[in-house]
Amino acid sequence: KEKIEFTTEQQALMRVITDAYNKHQIPQDVTKKLLQDQYSTEENFLLLTEMATSQVQVLVEFTKNIPGFLSLDREDQIALLKGSAVEAMFLRSAQALNKKMPIGHTEVLEERIHKSGISEEFIKPMFNFYKSIGELHMVLEEQALLTTITILTPDRPYVKDQPAVERLQENVLDLLRKMCVLHHPQEPQYFARLLGRLTELRTLSHYHAEMLASWKVNNHKFTPLLCEIWDVQ
Numbered sequence: 001k002e003k004i005e006f007t008t009e010q011q012a013l014m015r016v017i018t019d020a021y022n023k024h025q026i027p028q029d030v031t032k033k034l035l036q037d038q039y040s041t042e043e044n045f046l047l048l049t050e051m052a053t054s055q056v057q058v059l060v061e062f063t064k065n066i067p068g069f070l071s072l073d074r075e076d077q078i079a080l081l082k083g084s085a086v087e088a089m090f091l092r093s094a095q096a097l098n099k100k101m102p103i104g105h106t107e108v109l110e111e112r113i114h115k116s117g118i119s120e121e122f123i124k125p126m127f128n129f130y131k132s133i134g135e136l137h138m139v140l141e142e143q144a145l146l147t148t149i150t151i152l153t154p155d156r157p158y159v160k161d162q163p164a165v166e167r168l169q170e171n172v173l174d175l176l177r178k179m180c181v182l183h184h185p186q187e188p189q190y191f192a193r194l195l196g197r198l199t200e201l202r203t204l205s206h207y208h209a210e211m212l213a214s215w216k217v218n219n220h221k222f223t224p225l226l227c228e229i230w231d232v233q
């Protein structure tokens with residue numbers, strides 16, 4: 001049985017990232033609104049864009065708390081945020097939908113998602129992803145670290161100083177590996193399974209680009225922030 005030791009730096013890194021992740025939660029009122037009344041497709045879509053917009057703001061605040069992030073080149077900071085925004089949205093969605101909810105709430109939310117103008121072909125991979133995340137039963141620290149690793153992906157488009165991002169990501173990867181052994185001692189492959197989800201996440205974000213095109217066709221409106229981060233013309 002591997003004895004897990006955390007260095008003082010790793011303990012500090014874990015605390016900072018977990019505190020930031022806890023602090024920057026999505027306001028529950030959006031999910032609450034989605035649960036309330038029966039909305040039209042248009043209203044559902046509007047609620048989702050509101051949820052996405054607040055999630056981007058939450059993501060930016062969270063990212064600023066990642067140790068070392070603000071010391072990166074300014075343009076690289078933007079490139080990392082833009083490159084990870086959709087993946088972070090799906091990770092956060094998975095975590096929100098896998099939360100213990102009162103009976104029937106998940107079904108209502110799923111029905112709302114189905115009735116928001118998203119074509120069936122995207123719904124399936126999206127819910128498969130949510131299910132595969134749910135099956136991992138990640139602890140909060142793992143969720144926070146996985147989101148951080150997604151943000152600190154060196155090979156995003158337009159990142160100039162990739163080694164600087166790699167150095168930051170490596171620290172978080174090492175910390176996540178230890179956390180996985182600590183929280184899932186019976187599953188030696190757990191860390192590898194977690195990282196495998198990041199690959200699934202990239203596929204989802206390609207679907208998202210196609211979703212956007214289909215929404216454009218039905219001239220759905222997006223907020224200025226979403227247009228910026230989702231590359232909507």
Ligand SMILES: CCOC(=O)[C@H]1CN(C(=O)c2ccc(F)c(F)c2)CC(C)(C)c2c1[nH]c1ccccc21
Nearest residue numbers: 031034048049051052055089092093096097109113
């Ligand atoms: C955490 C921030 O997540 C979002 O904003 C997602 C929410 N998404 C969910 O599956 C979802 C739905 C209801 C919940 F209660 C929940 F927790 C997650 C995914 C998607 C449907 C693709 C979407 C979002 N915003 C959009 C805006 C326009 C069109 C589509 C979306």
